[in-house]
Amino acid sequence: MSANTVMDSMAARGGDTAGPSIPEQPLGLSARPSPTGSRLATLAGRDEPAFIGYLPYGFPDPDTSPRAFETLVRHGVDIVEIGLPYSDPVMDGPVIQTASRQAIAAGERIEGVFRAVQAVAQAGGVPLVMSYWNLIFHYGVERFAARFADAGGAGLITPDLIPDEAGEWIEASDRHGLDRIFLVAPDSTDERIRVAAANSRGFVYAASRMGVTGERATLSSSPRELVRRTRAVGADHVCVGIGVSTPAQGREVGSYADGVIVGSALVHTLLDGHDSNAASARPNSLDALAATTEGLAEAIHGARR
Template sequence: MMVNQSKQESPAQPRGFSRAISPVATTLETLRQEGRPAFIGYFPYGFPDVPTSLEAMRVMVQNGVDIVEIGLPYSDPVMDGPVIQAASKCAIDNGVKVEGVFEAVQQVQEAGAKALVMSYWNLIMHHGVATFAQRMAEAGGAGLVTPDLIVDESGEWIEQSDRYGLDRIYLVSPDSTDERLQLTARAARGFVYATSRMGVTGERASVSESAEALVARVRQAGAPYVCVGIGVSTVRQASQVGTYSDGVIVGSALVHCFLDDQGRPRRDRRQALDALASTCSDLHWGISQSKK
């Protein structure tokens, strides 16, 4: 018997690629037109506990953070210094899971800032790259910062991020070759993350002079937006970095608000949140002055 072809179900078609404009680049361009760089603040999901981490991100946005970099705690954070390592261990001990980070993304987006997730690639790979990208987009997230993923090995992420209109933030360092900078600038979407120095994250007395030279090299390589992080912790440093970058990334100085002198989570959560609000407000002021 002949089958009526008109009644046959059409084969499932793959989802098309997004034509959405980069959400982070849009923010950076708007702020550039206003004459100032972006304030990008990092905070780990689940530290010192899940509810407090969500409140901390809202406080950050309320006190001047334009883009929140939400850290996914990882057991082997090779790029992170002692402050963020301590925070990550606390979050892991609390039993946080990758699935929970999408709530944080949604909360940041609803608070009025762009939400990036900073994650070591192993966590994304085990969750499923396509699944993570879809859920990130559904939560209103802007994209991923991937400190240990190089462009050469990110074919699947490039495909899925293009499919869902997500930004790809790759890191470069002062010892990156010009060829590597060009490759990264072509593959990045949103901005290129220029590390101010070699080594791990953490608060430092000064920002390396190599940072400004690196930003110039990344722009020469073709990146329209370059933001600087690692070692930026004081108002003076943030203001200085803001004079030559499109965004100033601060992490350890914000996380430190929740740790005592022994590196343990502060018991008084309200005091820690107040310290975070004050720190963000001061940094925002310094960054705002840097272009004037």
């Protein structure tokens, strides 16, 4: 109730309205600590980088998808990126594009992603959603934030949304205690990195290279320098993704980053185990995903030993 409402009520009852007024307070701001930052801090206390795994929601089919996310968590993934498939994925490489098309064809809808969020949270992982901004905007920013938080979501990665244009999302995420993860790239200016770091909550996503996602045989030295630059302007946590696909690469990146993000290698594993002519994934596809996840987890978590 505002100060004016209180004073009007007192006046209607003949009460004394003299004296100090009651200051209005900000409404709807959450005091919830950063779920992602808290998990990263716990791992840092053990000198371990986080393993962050990505899969598109609804892939390879609606029934298998929640079980795939649970498989990631149970076999070593700390933080899960749940991708919202999009018909025009400009930053995604061919592997993730194929999986996204498969999910859309199987009937994936944004309403169902909250089931995947709950599956990750119940399995003990930190659930993030990675989405192109157009999907969230058309769904309704406040509506998405409220549903996402209620389902146990931690935060949102927005690869095509920059902080300068994110006012509505910043307000909604503050209101619901959700993390905001913005991206920086090797060619980002120091000022652009500073703005991303100042407005991120949870971690800053450092893209290892320019271009689309996908598996790569080797990594350049640019992500290490990008992590250094991002920390220098005040970022608490910096995680590296795009192109990291093997245990050796995960170990290398984990030696200097707070978290290692792997997507295409996990998606590829499920693609290889899925029969596109069948109604669901092959029975051994989740076993293959578990094995790939465990190999990456062992290398990433042991990167500094």
